[in-house]
Amino acid sequence: MCNCGNKRTELAGTPSSKLSNQIFEPQKRSMWPEVYFEYIGKTAMTVTGNISGKQYRFNNPGDKQMVDYRDASGMMKVPVLKRVFK
DSSP states (O other), rough: OOGGGHHHHHHTTTHHHHHTTTTOOOOSSSSSOOEEEEOSSSSSSEOOTTTTEEEEOOTTTOOEEEEOOHHHHHHSSSTTEEEOOO
């Protein structure tokens, strides 16, 4: 068997092989954007997301909720909800 001038041992010490042994932590950022809505009505209100089916409860005026990004376009059609940026 040929070892080609010890090339295999030389390559074993390169930084690229050392990187493959490191464990990388997953990113803590969300894959999808966070979308928030503020309730500007006068009483409490519950809204059901048209895509996710999740219920969002706004207990009082000024209440803010994070909404599934898929439900955001439907929420923008509700007159007493306003999109806010955190």
